[in-house]
Amino acid sequence: MADFNIFNIAGSAMSAESVRLNTVASNLANADSVSSSPNTAYKARYPVFQAIQSSLMSPGGVADPTQAANAAVKVSGIVQTTAPATASYQPGNPLADANGYVYSSNVNVIEQMADMISASRSYQNDVQVLETSKSLMLDTLKLGQI
Amino acid sequence: MPLLNLNAYLGIEPDALKVYSQRADVLAANLANADTPGYLARDIDFRAALAAAGSQGEALQPAMTGAGGLTAAALTTANANITADGSNVSTEQFLKYRVPLAPSLDGNTVDSQMEESQFAQNTVRYQAALTFIENRFSELTTAITGGQ
Numbered sequence: 001m002a003d004f005n006i007f008n009i010a011g012s013a014m015s016a017e018s019v020r021l022n023t024v025a026s027n028l029a030n031a032d033s034v035s036s037s038p039n040t041a042y043k044a045r046y047p048v049f050q051a052i053q054s055s056l057m058s059p060g061g062v063a064d065p066t067q068a069a070n071a072a073v074k075v076s077g078i079v080q081t082t083a084p085a086t087a088s089y090q091p092g093n094p095l096a097d098a099n100g101y102v103y104s105s106n107v108n109v110i111e112q113m114a115d116m117i118s119a120s121r122s123y124q125n126d127v128q129v130l131e132t133s134k135s136l137m138l139d140t141l142k143l144g145q146i
Numbered sequence: 147m148p149l150l151n152l153n154a155y156l157g158i159e160p161d162a163l164k165v166y167s168q169r170a171d172v173l174a175a176n177l178a179n180a181d182t183p184g185y186l187a188r189d190i191d192f193r194a195a196l197a198a199a200g201s202q203g204e205a206l207q208p209a210m211t212g213a214g215g216l217t218a219a220a221l222t223t224a225n226a227n228i229t230a231d232g233s234n235v236s237t238e239q240f241l242k243y244r245v246p247l248a249p250s251l252d253g254n255t256v257d258s259q260m261e262e263s264q265f266a267q268n269t270v271r272y273q274a275a276l277t278f279i280e281n282r283f284s285e286l287t288t289a290i291t292g293g294q
Binding site: 009012020072121143 | 171173178273280
């Protein structure tokens with residue numbers, strides 16, 4: 001905390017959670033998208049979180065033994081789910097294929113809502129950590145002032 | 147006239163403050179990785195960390211107890227001790243993995259609620275230590291100004 005490392009940790013978590021919220025928004029927006037083939041149908045996306053040692057985040061990447069304890073988080077990639085796209089028979093749809101089928105996305109809306117709540121709770125936790133640490137630091141700065 | 151050793155006067159609280167702030171880092175890292183698969187939650191063995199920090203602080207004691215005037219030798223040892231104390235204690239050796247109450251399928255052992263409560267507790271203790279130090283300083287100010 002003394003060297004502002006806690007801001008890096010909580011900040012990295014906040015940006016990771018907001019990436020997660022972004023993917024949820026994208027998935028929900030495309031929940032009803034349809035496509036003319038199963039391959040081009042929208043697939044739900046998920047971020048992959050990975051812990052990184054904060055010494056790797058410091059400029060120059062110098063490993064500080066006192067900081068080895070603290071792991072920030074990063075999004076190491078976005079993956080698409082492999083669940084099959086559901087086909088539905090809509091011959092009147094302009095996107096329908098030769099057999100009259102359209103292929104909708106494999107987004108599970110309930111799953112996305114649960115994921116959104118989880119992400120926003122985690123984000124709130126990180127903001128709380130940040131606020132608490134900030135007020136502790138300000139208290140420490142004011143030490144000895146009467 | 148014996149000089150006042152500020153480190154001895156403040157007692158164990160500055161060391162405790164240091165350990166509390168390092169613990170805040172570790173708990174923040176746990177909360178940051180609450181959704182990271184395979185991440186193992188950690189915490190500082192507070193008793194061991196504080197004991198190590200405290201024993202470093204005790205090295206300062208002999209310089210203060212020297213009766214009468216402070217000799218040049220005592221002054222240099224005091225200075226040496228201060229630089230030795232000034233270097234940060236590594237928390238690495240006091241880090242322990244948490245025993246999970248309910249480990250999740252993805253291998254993550256962070257319990258957000260528990261980490262939150264530990265963080266809150268750590269914050270209150272940090273503020274308590276800070277208040278102790280502040281009161282010691284205001285005592286000192288009272289002594290210097292003669293209560294005026």
